[in-house]
Amino acid sequence: MKKYLVVFGLFIIILTGCSSNDEQALENDSGTQQEKQEESNSNETNGDDKSEEQNQVEKEKSEDLTIDVSAFEMGYDPDKITLEVGKEYELVLTNEGQIFHDLTESELDVEITYMSEMAEHSDEQSFLDTFFSFQKVYADEGHGDKKDDGMKSIHMNANAGQTVSIKFIPKEAGEFEFYCTVPGHKEAGMVGKFIVKE
Template identity: 30%
Template sequence: MNRWLVLGVVAALLVLVTYGGASGAGKEQKVTIVLSDFKFTPATVTLQAGMPAEVTLLNRGAVIHEFSVYATPPAGKKITEWDEWVIPNTYFQGIGEVNSEIKGFGTTNGTALFEFEVPKGRSVAIKFVPNRKGTFEMACHQEGHYEAGMKGVLVVK
């Protein structure tokens, strides 16, 4: 990972309590995703497009985990450097402001966030308005985690 990417991730780490949810006008969709060794629970998350969402990432694992959402790579595409795929294909690019908060550490706001690191025993809250419909991959790209099955699906309807 490039140094500037690491700095971006560290900044995102300073924002740690994530929620996501869908409902009617003026309401916020709230979803909690538990990160453990080595899976997401639930493995599939569905959000309603155009409605504010708060996704809370809760790390119950023994190690740090990452949370990225991006366009699913084409079948058969071999990816050796995940940042080269995740950064240009992140779900959060072009959807407007994304706010994340690490409880007790502060917040990070921006339009170019692509991953959120969640230390063990911590939580991160991500607030955004999902406006791109489709099916996207959620994953942890800490070394060996993805290969161990730490991935899931985000569906935006």
């Protein structure tokens, strides 16, 4: 009988030990699963951060290729613009002045890829034109309304308060002057410069 009690006691101890090991194994499994879940969540968060960072970098890259220029009486801001050959830029001109202005550059070899709707050159003369006795002269340097018209130079027209844009790719390096073709404006200092690097 003692023998049976000893065997029964050992059996109970073994069962208890197994049960304890199973619980420990389950705890370890659930701990491992919880760690894996936390790691997965952390990776997803890092992935979100990474994609946000990538989006920010892409946004900054596209912003670097967008150039905002203000036209006013009698100048541009900025009046010096640095470009690189072969990159596509969007030039956005806002006329913050009280009269019609344009921005023209006819020497730089460019490929025009997009042009927004532009204002027509006004038939009315501005106060300055009348004051200085300038006659109305239209710019005649390769300006069509769209790239399909064969426009090979930069020419943008804007009424007071209007914003227009053009996309273009510079094809050559050098320094190129841009200016307003409205009579008297260039002479009054409404000029700027594209500096195109290789």
